[in-house]
Amino acid sequence: xxxxxxxxxxxxxxxxxxxxxxxxxxxxxxxxxxxxxxxxxxxxxxxxxxxxxxxxxxxxxxxxxxxxxxxxxxxxxxxxxxxxxxxxxxxxxxxxxxxxxxxxxxxxxxxxxxxxxxxxxxxxxxxxxxxxxxxxxxxxxxxxxxxxxxxxxxxxxxxxxxxxxxxxxxxxxxxxxxxxxxxxxxxxxxxxxxxxxxxxxxxxxxxxxxxxxxxxxxxxxxxxxxxxxxxxxxxxxxxxxxxxxxxxxxxxxxxxxxxxxxxxxxxxxxxxxxxxxxxxxxxxxxxxxxxxxxxxxxxxxxxxxxxxxxxxxxxxxxxxxxxxxxxxxxxxxxxxxxxxxxxxxxxxxxxxxxxxxxxxxxxxxxxxxxxxxxxxxxxxxxxxxxxxxxxxxxxxxxxxxxxxxxxxxxxxxxxxxxxxxxxxxxxxxxxxxxxxxxxxxxx
Amino acid sequence: xxxxxxxxxxxxxxxxxxxxxxxxxxxxxxxxxxxxxxxxxxxxxxxxxxxxxxxxxxxxxxxxxxxxxxxxxxxxxxxxxxxxxxxxxxxxxxxxxxxxxxxxxxxxxxxxxxxxxxxxxxxxxxxxxxxxxxxxxxxxxxxxxxxxxxxxxxxxxxxxxxxxxxxxxxxxxxxxxxxxxxxxxxxxxxxxxxxxxxxxxxxxxxxxxxxxxxxxxxxxxxxxxxxxxxxxxxxxxxxxxxxxxxxxxxxxxxxxxxxxxxxxxxxxxxxxxxxxxxxxxxxxxxxxxxxxxxxxxxxxxxxxxxxxxxxxxxxxxxxxxxxxxxxxxxxxxxxxxxxxxxxxxxxxxxxxxxxxxxxxxxxxxxxxxxxxxxxxxxxxxxxxxxxxxxxxxxxxxxxxxxxxxxxxxxxxxxxxxxxxxxxxxxxxxxxxxxxxxxxxxxx
Numbered sequence: 049x050x051x052x053x054x055x056x057x058x059x060x061x062x063x064x065x066x067x068x069x070x071x072x073x074x075x076x077x078x079x080x081x082x083x084x085x086x087x088x089x090x091x092x093x094x095x096x097x098x099x100x101x102x103x104x105x106x107x108x109x110x111x112x113x114x115x116x117x118x119x120x121x122x123x124x125x126x127x128x129x130x131x132x133x134x135x136x137x138x139x140x141x142x143x144x145x146x147x148x149x150x151x152x153x154x155x156x157x158x159x160x161x162x163x164x165x166x167x168x169x170x171x172x173x174x175x176x177x178x179x180x181x182x183x184x185x186x187x188x189x190x191x192x193x194x195x196x197x198x199x200x201x202x203x204x205x206x207x208x209x210x211x212x213x214x215x216x217x218x219x220x221x222x223x224x225x226x227x228x229x230x231x232x233x234x235x236x237x238x239x240x241x242x243x244x245x246x247x248x249x250x251x252x253x254x255x256x257x258x259x260x261x262x263x264x265x266x267x268x269x270x271x272x273x274x275x276x277x278x279x280x281x282x283x284x285x286x287x288x289x290x291x292x293x294x295x296x297x298x299x300x301x302x303x304x305x306x307x308x309x310x311x312x313x314x315x316x317x318x319x320x321x322x323x324x325x326x327x328x329x330x331x332x333x334x335x336x337x338x339x340x341x342x343x344x345x346x347x348x349x350x351x352x353x354x355x356x357x358x359x360x361x362x363x364x365x366x367x368x369x370x371x372x373x374x375x376x377x378x379x380x381x382x383x384x385x386x387x388x389x390x391x392x393x394x395x396x397x398x399x400x401x402x403x404x405x406x407x408x409x410x411x412x413x414x415x416x417x418x419x420x421x422x423x424x425x426x427x428x429x430x431x432x433x434x435x436x437x438x439x440x441x442x443x444x445x446x447x448x449x450x451x452x453x454x455x456x457x458x459x460x461x462x463x464x465x466x467x468x469x470x471x472x473x474x475x476x477x478x479x480x481x482x483x484x485x486x487x488x489x490x491x
Numbered sequence: 492x493x494x495x496x497x498x499x500x501x502x503x504x505x506x507x508x509x510x511x512x513x514x515x516x517x518x519x520x521x522x523x524x525x526x527x528x529x530x531x532x533x534x535x536x537x538x539x540x541x542x543x544x545x546x547x548x549x550x551x552x553x554x555x556x557x558x559x560x561x562x563x564x565x566x567x568x569x570x571x572x573x574x575x576x577x578x579x580x581x582x583x584x585x586x587x588x589x590x591x592x593x594x595x596x597x598x599x600x601x602x603x604x605x606x607x608x609x610x611x612x613x614x615x616x617x618x619x620x621x622x623x624x625x626x627x628x629x630x631x632x633x634x635x636x637x638x639x640x641x642x643x644x645x646x647x648x649x650x651x652x653x654x655x656x657x658x659x660x661x662x663x664x665x666x667x668x669x670x671x672x673x674x675x676x677x678x679x680x681x682x683x684x685x686x687x688x689x690x691x692x693x694x695x696x697x698x699x700x701x702x703x704x705x706x707x708x709x710x711x712x713x714x715x716x717x718x719x720x721x722x723x724x725x726x727x728x729x730x731x732x733x734x735x736x737x738x739x740x741x742x743x744x745x746x747x748x749x750x751x752x753x754x755x756x757x758x759x760x761x762x763x764x765x766x767x768x769x770x771x772x773x774x775x776x777x778x779x780x781x782x783x784x785x786x787x788x789x790x791x792x793x794x795x796x797x798x799x800x801x802x803x804x805x806x807x808x809x810x811x812x813x814x815x816x817x818x819x820x821x822x823x824x825x826x827x828x829x830x831x832x833x834x835x836x837x838x839x840x841x842x843x844x845x846x847x848x849x850x851x852x853x854x855x856x857x858x859x860x861x862x863x864x865x866x867x868x869x870x871x872x873x874x875x876x877x878x879x880x881x882x883x884x885x886x887x888x889x890x891x892x893x894x895x896x897x898x899x900x901x902x903x904x905x906x907x908x909x910x911x912x913x914x915x916x917x918x919x920x921x922x923x924x925x926x927x928x929x930x931x932x933x934x
Contacts, residue, residue, distance in 0.1 A: 110553060
């Protein structure tokens, strides 16, 4: 018999939220005045502002600038109980969640576990590449890059040295584009000053996109301009190619071409992070849960899913909403209302996504933005888009402390052409040893 | 045959500095205009402002606030070559240092490896306690404390819970006193808001000092006041006791008394961190190198030691200078001059320590200071000392970026009674499992 986790019973309906990303956190906050007990479970004790993870990975921000401890955010909310735990499975018949600290009973369960990296079954890619889904990933990428440059100083062989200096980024979505842009800035303004002994004309940044355009889902102007900016910054954008394999040294494309790199950044796909115990019939393509217009997982009356893990298929969004922050936040907010409606036997309100558009930054003074305001579309690229991107990201941060820190850090970097956080603290990945037999041609 | 590390030969005398602490970094900077090649070797790629490590450990500052990458600090100095490497040994006959990246030749060798924690041979203590000598230690202590509190929420047994909430700090020097003070602040202002479910009257902070006074080496007023402040803040200061053993759970004192804690912070002693290959005759008590008045290690003409690792015994300092930042900085500065003197066959200048006094902070608005200015002594305790401590520490930070970050962070914390950096990122230590047989009495 499993024992139950120690959580005070308030004698009120209990809403258990699994995952404190944008959706889960918004829901917990929106339940502030609801007559329920909220139990928020996350495997970290902090909320991560994921859209800026790539800045941590590229030394532009420190981890502490973009995370906030849950206990601090929810400090004044008496009905929320946070638990640092990993969820292992759920038993919907018994209405309990099995976690690393014991069983947790629920009256309403909300799964907000977000998404995880999709390697499409390629175990070797999973082992050798770096993806950026967590703060620890981002720190590891930063440490690995800096460590590789230190190693490059000691290498005599030119190909071997290039393998340490070059980068291959797979995936031309916002993450891939933003990382490529940030690396090109580091190459231009920062690394040559740090490593006078290395020749940074040798540092190649390759961005590989399987389709014919970058930033799929954004406007043609945005795709076009982001390509133009990246090429202007010296990024080698390779369109219409797929990566077939990567062994930690040689990247092989579907055309048979090869690239040599120690650092492959995998930004080519995400999939939902489902929980054991939810009926298989409700799991759609990409491991997302099929939910109705109230975010209820099909087949259940008291189990919900919000954010990236939820696929609410509508005529406008036949594959579910985009896996970004806004749908998660809006669903979290509405679900708080609907849980109150359920408890007072009122009619539920269906979800309508208020699409505010999309943005991506490519580098200093360069971004692309497709905005939707008052049912009108505005498209802009360049400096204005970059200003908007900066403003939106600063004000969207969770705490005032984070906003201040990011604002100061960015202002500083902007005028000093510097990214100050170039230290190796914590985990890094050592380069995979090159077998003597490894082919050494570079495309 | 070992291969040589790849470092360009400038055809100038080469000064190899091992360790980029206060002394090594100051020396490298002071050699800016000298006609030498400087090779700075450190096992980290950043300089650490050690006096504020305890603030990182207690969530008051983030690691990035108190570290600066060496490459950034020395960016404009063409004659400095930084290498990220571990030094394994030195061959003074061949004039080479053996490192993890190969052999490094020197004309002048300066050992500035600082000090390491002294457990006085107690392996069990070394395994079970936490010392704070590096950023990674400080982060681990922070993570371990927060993780223990999360665990305390799930514990039914009162003694077991107390073991997670209680702290034992061994050593009543500045580090021990400052940590005890910082923990008492967290207990008063921060933890009760984060962990409403825990009763923080149960959180005991014990500070154990082997002698009859705290802050040995400072004035009697400073010792007396720091004791008074700590007791006022609810720290249980235990004087004239030594810790006999600690198994990760039970602390046994020399009197036979026991305390129960999962977190023992060891701040009871430091010793030099010597390098293999230096003649044993020059190693004094506490593993420090005996140096002459020019910081030359006795028995060598071109091997020097500065900072904590150097013991320059004088009538006024029969055991060498205090192991703090000021002697290291002053020795680094003078050695730069003397190396230039050596090269131009001028007379060397002997070292005279300009003692500016000592300070320690106990908590919000409370510090003690013994200052020496223009050959006069000034002693002050309380708010004025605290203001001075704060000012001196902010301006002493290495980069303007750090100064700004620390200033903002402290101002923020001061007015919000908050310490914002309460996240668990990186390594932590899991509590040692309690054997069934472990005694469970609390003193």
